[in-house]
Amino acid sequence: MAKLTLVPTPIGNLEDVTLRALRVLREADAVAAEDTRHSGKLLAHFGISKPLERLDAHTIPARAPALLGRYAHLAFVTDAGTPGLSDPGAELVRLALAAGHEVEVLPGPTALIPALVLSGLPLGSFAFEGFLPRKGAARRERLAAIAASDRTVALYESPKRLLATLNDLAAVCGEARAVSVSRELTKRFEATYRGTLGAVAAQLAALGEVRGECVVVVGPRERGAESPHVDFAAAAARLAASGLSGRALRAALEAAGAPRNVAYALTLERANESG
The missing domain is CATH 3.40.1010.10 (Tetrapyrrole methylase, N-terminal domain)
Incomplete structure (x- = not known):
């Protein structure tokens, strides 16, 4: 042995x-x-x-x-x-x-734990998603699960796909969901960006090229909280453009905080427009 x-x-x-x-x-x-x-x-x-x-x-x-x-x-x-x-x-x-x-x-270096602690988000319970699938139903399902989670969720992302992932998260979680993005951890140009999904995505887009592997930490969905900040019609359009339809679209809208009747109506509206 x-x-x-x-x-x-x-x-x-x-x-x-x-x-x-x-x-x-x-x-x-x-x-x-x-x-x-x-x-x-x-x-x-x-x-x-x-x-x-x-x-x-x-x-x-x-x-x-x-x-x-x-x-x-x-x-x-x-x-x-x-x-x-x-x-x-x-x-x-x-x-x-x-x-x-x-x-x-052996215990030792990892990007996950420093990024979680640096985020300033609740860590009594958290989930680690690793790298998300790049496309397809598997990616949409994982994004919807993150949107519905009442725990902080961390994931790894490459610099080339970072902005696309932040925009996808904003579509299902709402742009006001808390997020932290850490890059180049332990290196000379280490940086952490904190704020809402909408604000952090805009900040990173303005920086231009992002270098180094990134850790994205998404805050938990507030239990029972209203979500007046989410434009569910716009979210439905973005989700439909990414390939969601029918029950999958309705589930993603509900995960983003849309009331059931609103999610149903928007899903039906998208179906009528595509038909």
Whole structure:
């Protein structure tokens, strides 16, 4: 039986690496990495020389069993942060556990927790969505679930899709829903933008190109709160343009706070216009 240790690595600032992480990387028989070139530079920076084996989303199913059979202690790192959170590490853990290997996970750097705390939003209970589907029904369903949530919700997004996601969230949650967007965490140009979905989307659009991976934190829907700020007719038009119709459109409008009769009437109106 082998031992697999998931080792978090800095998401930007190399000072965030832990002493325990460095010890494990030095003691392991080999280091498996999502990108051996990227991780090789990290190991070299800390003076660690170990066999480097590539294990990414495409190679884990085929290569991981052999590596766990070859090395008594295998350390695994991804490009940045804690392996297993929205990256191939999760599949590696499932495979190792199913084969009866020992699995150890070290605490360490992650973008999720700092972004949640920086948001200033309620954190008594929160949900993590990872990366949203890029399109289709799966994306619309996840957006509707975020709109209906009475918990703070965090998700990861690439800079290229950030504005589109903020606009989609505004369409289903209402532009006045609280949001926080953190980018370049722990790096020189780290920044967090807080406000409403409408205001933050406008602020980021005015900045032009956004760089670095982003964490979006959406505030919870207020229970029983009225939503006079939401233009439900405009929301229905945006949702219909994104491909929603019928029951899915009505459900999304209700998730955004529209009364049932209003959601029904707007859905019927959209159906009549398209027909």
